[in-house]
Amino acid sequence: MPNAPSPALPAAAINRRAVEDGLHSWLAQGTGLGDARTWWQVSDDEGGVARSSFPFATMAWLSTVPEGSDSVAEEDLGVPVAGIPDVRLHATGLRRATISVQVFSDPKAGPELSGLLRLEAALARLMLPTVRSALRAAGVGIVSNSGARKVSAGQHSAELVAYVSSAVSEDVFSIQTVAFEPGGDLVGIPAFEAPGG
Numbered sequence: 001m002p003n004a005p006s007p008a009l010p011a012a013a014i015n016r017r018a019v020e021d022g023l024h025s026w027l028a029q030g031t032g033l034g035d036a037r038t039w040w041q042v043s044d045d046e047g048g049v050a051r052s053s054f055p056f057a058t059m060a061w062l063s064t065v066p067e068g069s070d071s072v073a074e075e076d077l078g079v080p081v082a083g084i085p086d087v088r089l090h091a092t093g094l095r096r097a098t099i100s101v102q103v104f105s106d107p108k109a110g111p112e113l114s115g116l117l118r119l120e121a122a123l124a125r126l127m128l129p130t131v132r133s134a135l136r137a138a139g140v141g142i143v144s145n146s147g148a149r150k151v152s153a154g155q156h157s158a159e160l161v162a163y164v165s166s167a168v169s170e171d172v173f174s175i176q177t178v179a180f181e182p183g184g185d186l187v188g189i190p191a192f193e194a195p196g197g
Contacts (some may be wrong), residue, residue: 013168015139016062016093020053021100022138023059023160030122031057031103041102047141054106054154055115062098067163069093078170085171088192092167097140099160115156119148123158139165 020040028038037056070093079085103120105115124143125131135142146159 009066010020014097014164014166017059019140019164020059020099020140022135022140027057027059027101028126030125030131031055031118033057033118044141048083053107055104055118057101057103057113057118059102060100060132062100062159064095064097064164065092067096068187070166075169080174085173087174088171089167090167090169094163095166096143097162097164099162102147102151103156105154105156107152109117115154116148116150119156119158123148 024035024038024040027033031038033097034056037053039058041058041060070091072161073090073092075090076086077086077088102117103122105114105118110122121143126145132142141163143161143163145161148156148158151157
């Protein structure tokens with residue numbers, strides 16, 4: 001069934017998988033914890049954090065808000081055919097995302113600096129051109145980070161502020177494909193009379 005014309009474009013979409021994969025790779029390498037001990041925390045309702053195998057690191061989306069205004073481009077899909085959309089609208093823009101990063105070390109294993117040092121090392125790597133390039137390829141540009149701070153014994157945290165790209169498209173009908181019944185819209189409209197006529 002063809003898409004019906006829409007009064008407004010839907011909210012733009014972020015390729016979260018690409019962003020999350022890029023940030024996962026950065027944190028896994030930057031902390032030295034590797035892929036198996038680094039993951040995205042979906043919610044506490046889904047098992048929370050398994051603290052049985054220290055050290056490990058987690059990430060979570062805190063917020064995503066529009067930044068500036070989106071640009072909209074129109075793509076002509078060709079000659080109108082009855083029942084098939086002939087125009088594609090593209091909306092692209094930026095979203096400012098805040099992401100929480102947590103590094104956990106075993107508080108019983110002696111000095112708790114290992115988690116702090118791992119997080120500081122990962123944050124320092126954000127300045128490297130190779131890391132910035134890999135993150136840009138994933139659709140994310142890091143703007144700032146809060147620096148590492150202690151949350152509790154064995155737990156250190158930082159917040160990243162980043163721009164993430166968003167893009168969405170929608171197929172719509174142009175005006176040429178809309179059929180009008182001649183005179184049908186004029187019923188009930190009084191005839192125009194010239195003044196003095």
